[in-house]
Amino acid sequence: MSFGPPLLEDSRKIMLLGSGELGKEMAIEAQRMGVEVIAVDRYDMAPAIHVAHRRYVVNMMDGNAIKALVRRESPDAIIAEIEAINTDALLDLEEEGFRVMPNARAVKVCMNRVELRRLAAEELQLPTARYFFAEDFEDVKKACMDLGFPCLLKPEMSSSGHGHVLISKYEDVERGFKDALTHARGGGRKVVVEEYVRIDRELTVLTYRYPQGNNAVTATIPPIEHQRPEGIYHYVESWHPSTVSNDIIERAREYAIKLVNKLGGLGIYGVEILITRDGRVLFSEASPRPHDTGLVTLVSTDINEFQIHVRSALGLPTPEVKLVTPAAAHVILAETEAWAPRITGLEETLRIPGVQVRLFGKPFAYRHRRMGIVLATGNTVEEAREKARLAVSLIKVR
Ligand SMILES: Nc1ncnc2c1ncn2[C@@H]1O[C@H](COP(=O)(O)OP(=O)(O)OP(=O)(O)O)[C@@H](O)[C@H]1O
Ligand SMILES: [Mg+2]
Structure with missing residues (x-):
């Protein structure tokens, strides 16, 4: 007689520290690979918790809590999904033999603007503002x-x-x-x-490392372009591929590869590049995880940024990523503070061909909180952007 759920022959487990919308997509990809998913966040019913096998709700700045959870669960990989984590606990856990994605030092460096700037601009001599x-x-x-x-x-x-x-x-x-x-x-x-530079365009170069024997191979995805309204310091719209010149793409890729090889480890990074009106291509910052603007890869590429990260977490390769269609994404922001906010306009939105909506399932909203995303494909990036903008104008969260 057997008790409890059957174990997969090659059962594996990942733990997400941070369970937001990026974590949710990683959890789904891990589920598709038959991997057990443990989601951790500071509040219950965070997006990835909806699709995880199990969850814990803890303060992630509490290093002892994180260590206790990891030792108890013994995951094959720990994915830091947000920046606000006790990174010293990650260093200790890595020392104990746990795999931290991409590696504990990279997580620590990238969360600290001063350390990251020092490494990129002073050690690697990448141009910055x-x-x-x-x-x-x-x-x-x-x-x-x-x-x-x-x-x-x-x-x-x-x-x-x-x-x-x-x-x-x-x-x-x-x-x-x-x-x-x-x-x-x-x-x-x-x-x-x-x-303060006058920005002409902004790019994210998704750059990833996957294992090959005892080494890692580094590869990039063609840059994603994104935009934010004047005076707002987070993106609202992204599209893929970017429409900048090949010369700019080559420079952006070169900076991204240099930085990511220096940070090392396995998995995906989002390297943010600013192109100024006076023609400079500048490194800005990097995330040691899938990037918000990379949500567009849910439709634009054959293998999306979340799959890549999960594959690397499991020690598996991603030799090639292909663009399959021009696409755009637009964030859906809440208008006001509300518990279980009402979302309206979906019927009209989904009448637009090539448009999809992903709602994150956050249990409460506040003004300008990201509650979901609209994804659109088109024959050109311009067409996809227009569809995404129209779609998002029809949706209300309040
Ligand atoms: N030196 C600068 N001059 C003008 N605009 C800038 C400059 N640095 C950053 N920005 C703008 O502010 C945005 C956010 O900056 P940055 O990425 O450094 O912040 P952040 O807090 O890490 O944001 P996020 O977590 O959303 O990436 C950039 O994408 C860019 O649009
Ligand atoms: Mg940024």
Whole structure:
């Protein structure tokens, strides 16, 4: 007589630390590979929890909690899905022999703007916007004067544009520094003061490493292009492929490969590149995981960014990724704060050929929270973008 569920012959397990929309897609891909999925987040019913075998709700800045969970579950791979994780716990776990994706150091470096900038700009000599590191008001003032106005303050640790402050004149420096620090994560006092560049285009170069014998092969996917409205520091729209020149693509790829090879490990990274109106191609930052703007690969490529990451987590290869159609994605934002928000307009939206909607299933909404995404395909990127924009204008979350 047997008790409990049958075990797969080659049963494997992954643990997601962070269970948002990116985690949800990874969980689905892992499920498709017959892999057991453990989802962890700070709140219950986060998107990936809906599609995981089991879940834990803990504060992910609590290193002891993370270590206890990992030791108890003993997953084959740990996927850090968000930035706000106790990265020292990941370093310890890696030391104990657990596989952290892409590796614990990369997760730690990428969550820290100062460390990442140092590595990319100073060690690897990748071009970036002009910048200074600053720790106190005097440093910030000096940096702003040197860079000129407007300039941008970014806390050492933050994501999704939180705490970015655009300073347009000398009198605003002190307030701006205070504002940036209020939004910083983990109580860090450092900021990066950056030249405010006039952006022409923005790219994400998805770059991944998969195992081959004892080595890793590094490959990229043709860049994704994305855009945000003026004054908002997170993307709303992305499309694939980008329409920039081959020369720019080659440079962006070169920077991405250099950086990712330096960070190492296995799995996918999103390398963010800014193209300025004065023609510079600049490295901006990188995520050691599938990228928000890469959600478009759910329709644009034969193997999407989540599959790639899961395959690498399992030690499996992804030798080639093909673009199958021009496509675009547009985020669906909530209008107001609401529990179990109502979503309307789906019927009209889905009448548009080539349009799909992915709703993340977040149990509560607040103004401008990302609640889902519209995906659209077309004969050209322009057509796909138009469809996505029309589709998203029909959907309301409130
Ligand atoms: N120096 C700059 N000048 C002008 N705009 C910038 C500059 N740096 C960043 N931006 C804009 O702000 C956006 C967010 O910046 P960045 O990626 O550094 O922040 P983030 O908090 O990590 O955001 P996310 O987590 O969404 O990637 C960029 O995509 C770009 O549009
Ligand atoms: Mg970014």
